[in-house]
Amino acid sequence: MSDYVTLTINGSNIRVPKGTNVLDAALEYGICIPHLCHMSDLTPIGACRLCIVEVVENGKSEVTASCTLEAKEGMTILAHTDKILKARKNIAEMLVAEAPNSRAIQDVAVRCGVTEVRFPFRNKNCVLCGRCIRVCSEVWQANALGFVGRGKDRHVALPFHNRPEFCKRCWSCLEVCPMTITPCDGPMKEGEEYFCGKCESQLTMALGSIDTCVQCRLGAGFGCLRAEPEK
Amino acid sequence: MDIAQIDSILSSHAGKPDRLVEVLQDIQDIYNYLPEKALWKVSETLGAPVIEVFRVANFYKAFSLQQRGRHLITLCMGTACHVRGAPRFIDEIKGRLNINPGETSCDKSFTVETVNCVGACALGPVVIMNGEYHDHMTSLKLRKMIEETEEKDKENAINGEDKHS
Numbered sequence: 001m002s003d004y005v006t007l008t009i010n011g012s013n014i015r016v017p018k019g020t021n022v023l024d025a026a027l028e029y030g031i032c033i034p035h036l037c038h039m040s041d042l043t044p045i046g047a048c049r050l051c052i053v054e055v056v057e058n059g060k061s062e063v064t065a066s067c068t069l070e071a072k073e074g075m076t077i078l079a080h081t082d083k084i085l086k087a088r089k090n091i092a093e094m095l096v097a098e099a100p101n102s103r104a105i106q107d108v109a110v111r112c113g114v115t116e117v118r119f120p121f122r123n124k125n126c127v128l129c130g131r132c133i134r135v136c137s138e139v140w141q142a143n144a145l146g147f148v149g150r151g152k153d154r155h156v157a158l159p160f161h162n163r164p165e166f167c168k169r170c171w172s173c174l175e176v177c178p179m180t181i182t183p184c185d186g187p188m189k190e191g192e193e194y195f196c197g198k199c200e201s202q203l204t205m206a207l208g209s210i211d212t213c214v215q216c217r218l219g220a221g222f223g224c225l226r227a228e229p230e231k
Numbered sequence: 232m233d234i235a236q237i238d239s240i241l242s243s244h245a246g247k248p249d250r251l252v253e254v255l256q257d258i259q260d261i262y263n264y265l266p267e268k269a270l271w272k273v274s275e276t277l278g279a280p281v282i283e284v285f286r287v288a289n290f291y292k293a294f295s296l297q298q299r300g301r302h303l304i305t306l307c308m309g310t311a312c313h314v315r316g317a318p319r320f321i322d323e324i325k326g327r328l329n330i331n332p333g334e335t336s337c338d339k340s341f342t343v344e345t346v347n348c349v350g351a352c353a354l355g356p357v358v359i360m361n362g363e364y365h366d367h368m369t370s371l372k373l374r375k376m377i378e379e380t381e382e383k384d385k386e387n388a389i390n391g392e393d394k395h396s
Contacts, residue, residue, distance in 0.1 A: 137280070143280035143281070143282050143283070144282065145282065146280075146282035146283065146285070146286050147286060148285060148286050148289045149289055149290075150289075150290055157285075158282070159281045159282045159284075159285045160267055160270075160285060164281065
């Protein structure tokens with residue numbers, strides 16, 4: 001039994017070790033699927049839904065998050081169909097509405113083709129991506145953070161809302177948080193949120209060269225290359 | 232707070248994080264709420280991260296992290312009860328005990344909660360007092376019920392004092 005599987009993403013044959021998820025496989029081969037909550041060292045939880053792809057099976061296609069999808073032999077994945085691009089744009093739009101004070105989210109949204117935000121801004125300063133929680137529990141084994149509450153009240157919290165002794169103050173949670181870098185013009189006031197979109201002009205400049213991203217430091221940090229629609 | 236009681240609950244569950252909910256239920260039965268100290272102890276003994284214990288305690292409505300009253304009044308706010316005037320009970324309780332739903336009165340005698348439906352719509356408006364269902368409630372009946380409970384409490388307190396002296 002081989003330890004590798006071969007799958008097709010956007011028409012190209014890709015060979016990856018067994019157990020790899022589709023998102024990592026695509027990124028490794030330079031196919032960009034925008035993502036936010038995924039970090040390669042952490043367990044994928046599929047929270048942001050930006051990395052959705054179409055899985056074609058028996059002539060039927062199903063939309064699902066690629067980070068939680070394990071690569072299987074003979075799988076056919078379409079990452080940039082019209083349907084996906086449209087859905088992804090809507091998801092990015094909602095993420096901006098939820099947390100406009102993040103340059104990372106604003107940038108990802110530009111890359112997904114968002115030009116305006118049609119949803120009311122909620123400015124919750126958190127998109128529940130769970131990066132902080134997973135870094136804390138999986139990398140540092142500290143378990144000082146977690147999701148608390150349910151439904152619309154779900155939020156990231158410390159036990160009993162106090163910093164426990166076993167928090168090692170490594171601040172990895174802040175390092176990986178997409179909210180720590182504000183948009184270029186600084187944090188937005190409540191009621192005055194807007195979609196930044198200033199990098200859009202750079203997006204067309206980057207279109208000519210393969211695999212170059214919009215010139216933003218955060219885009220590199222999130223390993224997010226330019227998403228090119230299939231012609 | 233008596234820690235010994237918690238020890239007796241925890242003794243058979245040590246090192247078994249999957250028994251978390253059972254343990255929390257038992258603790259809730261004793262104290263009527265989940266004291267923070269007890270939860271730290273639970274986390275330590277079961278070997279579950281304290282954030283997990285906190286998360287579970289927050290997730291279920293059956294658990295309370297705030298101290299609760301001796302008597303629990305549950306008001307049904309389902310459609311049928313609502314139409315027949317259940318919202319008036321909230322005003323009645325607000326006037327009488329000066330607490331909103333979800334809160335506990337200062338003297339720790341009453342906790343008021345609202346629920347969305349108890350499944351007895353034909354008998355509405357329904358009020359549940361310490362697990363006992365009262366049908367066709369009115370503000371007047373509710374006031375009498377609270378007054379009777381308060382009086383009983385007073386009598387018990389006096390009798391209790393007599394026993395001690």
